[in-house]
Amino acid sequence: MTTSFPIQKLPYLVLMKTVGLMANTERLALLLTSKKTESLVLSLKFPNDKVHTIYFAEGSCGFMLVSDHGENATPIKFDCSVRNGAGRNEEMNVIQKWCDVEGDFIKRTQTIYTKIQKLFPVCGLSLRLNNVSTESVERILAAPEFKHWWDVYTSGNIQPDAIKLIMDHASPKRRIVCDSEVKLPIDFCHPKAFDFNVAKYSVATWASLDQLLAVRYVDVIGLGQTRLRCDDVNVLLHTFLETGYQMCNKLEISVTGGIDVDALTENLHTFKVVNGECNTIFLCTPTKTNSKIAKIVTYRNLIIISIGANEEDFLEARRLLTLIRTRNRIQEEMNAEDMRQMEIEQVEREINEAEQVLMAAMAE
Structure with a gap:
């Protein structure tokens, strides 16, 4: 007998x-056993160690993903658009009583997410905004439930004013x-377009x-189609290498007019493969003002x-460039010495x- x-x-x-030691699916299954257990589980304090992703489209929350931190973590999917049992995706988890709440798609998402955040406390929240109106973007960013977001991915027909609202929170x-x-x-x-740790x-x-010359202490900037040319990137390179602080760790940029290596590397010591x-x-840089390469x-x-x-x-590249810099300095000094000898x-x-002119004048 069991x-x-x-x-x-x-x-x-x-x-x-x-x-807390249960797998995510086990924790969710325990919560759904009874109303009393749900209240009990939601009252517990778990560590903030889950990654959440919320997918928004105008008029619909879409769904949420909850996963452990790590590349190989398997997420739990919550369908948040379901009401009255209609339209359920079999791959999704649906908690009907959480979905059947009054209000539009943003208000409904706030209500559902309040429960999910208690069950799976968040360490990183990512927002996916697809074809979302400017008004909706403003409401989403202002909602206290979503204030801890660290990542926003935008797609579809999103207006410039909506992007500016996101940049305001950089x-x-x-x-x-x-x-x-x-x-x-x-x-x-926008003055804060490149104030994000990563901006693509x-x-x-x-x-x-x-705008790019004003960048300070960011990790990655990714620019697809631009109007910048290789000589513009050369100016950026000089600034990146000569400043006493780190402007950007990595820049990915598609230039117009094709790649001109000479323009790109002008007045810089280079080694090419x-x-x-x-x-x-x-x-x-030709002069060793700092250790950047x-x-x-x-x-x-x-x-x-x-x-x-x-x-x-x-x-290894640093060692080679240091030797190239030393060689060029010696060559410049030798050239300068040759010039001085010629002047002498x-x-x-x-x-x-x-002397000859003077001696001739005195002999007369």
């Missing part, structure tokens, strides 16, 4: 530890991705050199720049000529 285990009667701390701990469907006008501008814009014809259409170039990979119109600010970054010889000739 007897059930009275898990509800466990002491609070023991119950919290027991449920911080070094957040990232933004705009896919190729999000087309901002050429005159688009598939269509970036609006991005200017001045050619492999078909793909070139790898290591660069440093750059690694550039070019392919068709794409330039990928990685900035190494530490002595151990690109160690010219002065000596002029002295001799002046």
Whole structure:
């Protein structure tokens, strides 16, 4: 004869530890056993160690994903658009009583997410916004339930004003991705467009050199279609390498007008490795103002720049560039010495000529 285990009667701390060790699906299954168990489980304090993703489309929340932190984590899917039992996707988890609430899709999502966040406390929230109106974007970003977001991915017909609202919330701990469907006008501008830790814009014809020169302490900038050319990127490279602070760890940019290696590397010491259409170039400044070097990979119109600010970054390339810099310095000094010798010889000739003129004048 088997007897059930009275898990509800466990002491609070023991119950919290027991449920906390359960897999995500087991924790969810336990919650659904009864209304009393649901209240009990939602009252427990679990560590904030889950990654959440919420998919929004205008008029519909879509669904949420909950997973453990890590690349190989298997997510739990929650269908949040279901009401009155209609339209359920069999791959999704549906908690009907959570879905059947009053309000529009944003209000309904807030209600559902409040429960999910208690059951699976979040360490990172990602928002997926597809064809969402500017008004809805403003409400989503202002909702206290979603204030801890760290990542926004936008797609579809999202207006520039909606993108500006997202940029208003930029911080070094957040990232933004705009896919190729999000087309901002050429005159688009926002002072915090590149204040995210990661900022990727598939269509970036609006991005200017001045905006990029103002970048500070970001990890990755990705720019798809742009109006920038290789000589603009050269200006960026000089600034990246010569500043005393790290502007950007990695820049991916598609330039217009094709790749011009000479314009790209002008007035920089370089070492290039050619492999078909793909070139790898290591660069440093002619003068050793700091320890930065750059690694550039070019392919068709794409330039990928990685900035190494530490002595151990690109160690072998750093050693080679240091030797190239030393050789060039010695050569410049030798050239300067040759020029000085030529100047001395010219002065000596002029002295001799002046002596002869003077002696001739005195002999008369």
